[in-house]
Amino acid sequence: xxxxxxxxxxxxxxxxxxxxxxxxxxxxxxxxxxxxxxxxxxxxxxxxxxxxxxxxxxxxxxxxxxxxxxxxxxxxxxxxxxxxxxxxxxxxxxxxxxxxxxxxxxxxxxxxxxxxxxxxxxxxxxxxxxxxxxxxxxxxxxxxxxxxxxxxxxxxxxxxxxxxxxxxxxxxxxxxxxxxxxxxxxxxxxxxxxxxxxxxxxxxxxxxxxxxxxxxxxxxxxxxxxxxxxxxxxxxxxxxxxxxxxxxxxxxxxxxxxxxxxxxxxxxxxxxxxxxxxxxxxxxxxxxxxxxxxxxxxxxxxxxxxxxxxxxxxxxxxxxxxxxxxxxxxxxxxxxxxxxxxxxxxxxxxxxxxxxxxxxxxxxxxxxxxxxxxxxxxxxxxxxxxxxxxxxxxxxxxxxxxxxxxxxxxxxxxxxxxxxxxxxxxxxxxxxxxxxxxxxxxxxxxxxxxxxxxxxxxxxxxxxxxxxxxxxxxxxxxxxxxxxxxxxxxxxxxxxxxxxxxxxxxxxxxxxxxxxxxxxxxxxxxxxxxxxxxxxxxxxxxxxxxxxxxxxxxxxxxxxxxxxxxxxxxxxxxxxxxxxxxxxxxxxxxxxxxxxxxxxxxxxxxxxxxxxxxxxxxxxxxxxxxxxxxxxxxxxxxxxxxxxxxxxxxxxxxxxxxxxxxxxxxxxxxxxxxxxxxxxxxxxxxxxxxxxxxxxxxxxxxxxxxxxxxxxxxxxxxxxxxxxxxxxxxxxxxxxxxxxxxxxxxxxxxxxxxxxxxxxxxxxxxxxxxxxxxxxxxxx
Numbered sequence: 071x072x073x074x075x076x077x078x079x080x081x082x083x084x085x086x087x088x089x090x091x092x093x094x095x096x097x098x099x100x101x102x103x104x105x106x107x108x109x110x111x112x113x114x115x116x117x118x119x120x121x122x123x124x125x126x127x128x129x130x131x132x133x134x135x136x137x138x139x140x141x142x143x144x145x146x147x148x149x150x151x152x153x154x155x156x157x158x159x160x161x162x163x164x165x166x167x168x169x170x171x172x173x174x175x176x177x178x179x180x181x182x183x184x185x186x187x188x189x190x191x192x193x194x195x196x197x198x199x200x201x202x203x204x205x206x207x208x209x210x211x212x213x214x215x216x217x218x219x220x221x222x223x224x225x226x227x228x229x230x231x232x233x234x235x236x237x238x239x240x241x242x243x244x245x246x247x248x249x250x251x252x253x254x255x256x257x258x259x260x261x262x263x264x265x266x267x268x269x270x271x272x273x274x275x276x277x278x279x280x281x282x283x284x285x286x287x288x289x290x291x292x293x294x295x296x297x298x299x300x301x302x303x304x305x306x307x308x309x310x311x312x313x314x315x316x317x318x319x320x321x322x323x324x325x326x327x328x329x330x331x332x333x334x335x336x337x338x339x340x341x342x343x344x345x346x347x348x349x350x351x352x353x354x355x356x357x358x359x360x361x362x363x364x365x366x367x368x369x370x371x372x373x374x375x376x377x378x379x380x381x382x383x384x385x386x387x388x389x390x391x392x393x394x395x396x397x398x399x400x401x402x403x404x405x406x407x408x409x410x411x412x413x414x415x416x417x418x419x420x421x422x423x424x425x426x427x428x429x430x431x432x433x434x435x436x437x438x439x440x441x442x443x444x445x446x447x448x449x450x451x452x453x454x455x456x457x458x459x460x461x462x463x464x465x466x467x468x469x470x471x472x473x474x475x476x477x478x479x480x481x482x483x484x485x486x487x488x489x490x491x492x493x494x495x496x497x498x499x500x501x502x503x504x505x506x507x508x509x510x511x512x513x514x515x516x517x518x519x520x521x522x523x524x525x526x527x528x529x530x531x532x533x534x535x536x537x538x539x540x541x542x543x544x545x546x547x548x549x550x551x552x553x554x555x556x557x558x559x560x561x562x563x564x565x566x567x568x569x570x571x572x573x574x575x576x577x578x579x580x581x582x583x584x585x586x587x588x589x590x591x592x593x594x595x596x597x598x599x600x601x602x603x604x605x606x607x608x609x610x611x612x613x614x615x616x617x618x619x620x621x622x623x624x625x626x627x628x629x630x631x632x633x634x635x636x637x638x639x640x641x642x643x644x645x646x647x648x649x650x651x652x653x654x655x656x657x658x659x660x661x662x663x664x665x666x667x668x669x670x671x672x673x674x675x676x677x678x679x680x681x682x683x684x685x686x687x688x689x690x691x692x693x694x695x696x697x698x699x700x701x702x703x704x705x706x707x708x709x710x711x712x713x714x715x716x717x718x719x720x721x722x723x724x725x726x727x728x729x730x731x732x733x734x735x736x737x738x739x740x741x742x743x744x745x746x747x748x749x750x751x752x753x754x755x756x757x758x759x760x761x762x763x764x765x766x767x768x769x770x771x772x773x774x775x776x777x778x779x780x781x782x783x784x785x786x787x788x789x790x791x792x793x794x795x796x797x798x799x800x801x802x803x804x805x806x807x808x809x810x811x812x813x814x815x816x817x818x819x820x821x822x823x824x825x826x827x828x829x830x831x832x833x834x835x836x837x838x839x840x841x842x843x844x845x846x847x848x849x850x
Contacts, residue, residue, distance in 0.1 A: 179297055186203045325378075329381075341360060343360075385476070482509070492563075505844050510837055550574065580598045580838060583834040583838030584823050595796070597783065636652075650699045797812065797824050
């Protein structure tokens with residue numbers, strides 16, 4: 071039975087609903103159901119007034135549920151009855167309004183959609199091979215946006231006046247490009263051009279990408295301006311070109327990311343899971359770490375330390391056109407692939423401006439590909455890998471190594487609401503985080519806080535996020551370490567803006583973060599496994615079993631790894647042979663059996679004196695340093711050129727068929743309990759002296775550590791009655807640990823919680839800090 075009564079409703083929709091084709095969707099849906107009314111972007115969200123019969127309104131509701139735009143994400147939907155407007159016949163899209171306190175989520179940058187790729191590949195289309203093609207379903211968002219509401223005048227597209235054809239599309243609610251803020255074409259939009267490394271023009275917009283492809287095929291290194299910054303680019307199949315890039319960038323060993331034309335090409339290089347393919351072809355398109363395939367054909371210098379390759383496919387039209395031209399120059403059956411690594415020097419932020427790149431990168435590149443669409447916010451590529459689920463499901467889960475482009479600034483939704491808090495983040499792999507209500511906005515990867523450029527980047531992002539979120543923190547939470555730049559930032563902001571501060575120990579922040587991601591409330595055990603974090607006892611922590619209660623806000627260190635000494639402090643991190651030699655001496659083994667690289671042998675006598683007198687040999691319970699010590703003792707990596715190198719090589723050599731497990735007992739007489747990881751080193755040392763292969767030793771070490779951690783958690787769970795175990799820290803990016811430790815915990819009846827939205831490394835610290843601060847304020 072039909073219901074023809076006329077009613078009017080107001081719908082207030084919050085979430086990711088601006089810049090995602092939401093208003094045209096509402097417009098078309100209203101027309102479909104013969105409804106009148108209005109829709110507009112406002113600080114409160116998208117406001118929709120609908121008028122028509124009850125049947126028509128119900129039909130709208132059903133379409134609203136079933137047919138949302140692919141980028142839309144609704145957080146809340148409130149309905150209110152309004153008085154009927156007599157004589158209203160049309161449905162209109164109204165101009166956006168601005169104001170404070172908005173409830174809109176900012177869309178991340180989105181990979182080019184299939185429709186736009188089709189436009190670019192059609193020679194009859196006016197956007198054929200146009201490198202800035204986009205529509206409401208794809209394209210740049212966060213990197214070109216100054217403020218909210220997301221409209222063209224507040225983006226870096228404001229300076230490009232639409233041509234008649236583009237304006238017609240932009241103003242037509244039924245067009246795919248209606249209010250696509252970066253909408254443009256070759257006549258009215260941004261352009262690319264090619265220069266040498268001094269900025270002298272080599273090729274204009276029509277041929278720049280084609281000429282660049284030729285230069286790359288000839289072995290040149292290029293600086294290519296992309297979506298969130300510059301890439302350093304070369305032919306990934308050319309060993310000489312890759313070596314040249316490495317030498318110029320001073321990046322001798324760390325793996326390099328590679329871009330191929332499509333997933334079919336990626337399959338020729340790597341063994342991809344369904345989850346890998348979904349990541350590569352999805353909206354975000356991160357770099358995906360996947361096992362090298364049997365037919366892997368790239369230069370061995372791409373990723374020498376690992377059996378994995380970091381792959382991505384084009385996520386912008388510019389990349390698509392470039393790979394198309396590169397492929398046409400390839401006369402073999404091997405896939406065309408380009409190295410795409412961040413356009414920076416080590417530890418500095420990625421370049422975003424043309425003049426900035428000309429100043430900072432000319433000694434690395436031979437040529438530049440520039441464009442004139444300004445990048446307002448620098449954002450690196452995200453990096454992720456697929457890991458088998460441990461909860462009985464056949465699907466894989468995604469573990470982030472770096473969360474940035476495509477994901478930032480999407481929030482983590484929390485179990486509680488609360489005031490705005492700023493988490494300043496750690497010293498390495500820094501992010502910062504702001505809370506707003508029940509949402510936590512973790513920034514893109516900022517980097518290591520070790521130079522002025524990165525410090526300024528942090529300050530830029532702090533101000534930008536506060537501006538677009540329209541928030542002001544009531545509390546700032548920083549790391550316990552007094553000398554971190556981020557601790558200094560907290561104090562500066564506190565004095566300048568009269569905001570209170572609080573400190574939270576590094577590893578407690580790790581566990582708060584993983585609990586927040588899983589919306590866990592109440593007590594939990596936490597295994598925090600990483601390289602470095604100043605502890606409450608002023609020693610360096612990194613292999614900890616913790617109690618964290620996020621309701622009572624109680625923290626306690628229940629167990630730790632055996633102490634290792636770090637002779638020379640930071641020098642020991644760069645030269646793990648130091649840790650191995652010290653461990654051998656402290657465990658009653660023969661330190662002279664530890665191989666010392668030739669370049670360090672001259673100072674060995676002084677080194678041993680430092681050990682004997684315990685001068686500048688800080689103790690640490692670090693899990694990361696344990697991996698380093700074993701790797702160096704096995705002569706796999708006595709000195710490193712990038713963080714994690716020793717552990718990566720140690721994991722790579724494992725003989726996965728070996729069934730042996732080293733003992734890793736728990737000493738319950740110690741305070742706190744000691745997870746006797748020194749025994750792991752002893753057993754590995756003895757086996758190595760008995761000529762057992764490093765492959766077998768590595769496997770037994772990994773299994774022994776996993777079983778030892780699970781035994782510790784099981785024992786403490788029995789004593790406390792707490793069966794939830796949060797897993798966090800950079801060691802959880804080790805594939806063996808990430809897969810087998812949760813499984814081992816489950817076998818013991820425990821419930822492991824893992825990171826699913828942020829990296830388990832220090833990129834999650836700021837979330838833990840911010841959530842802790844919010845809980846602190848909520849307690850009053």
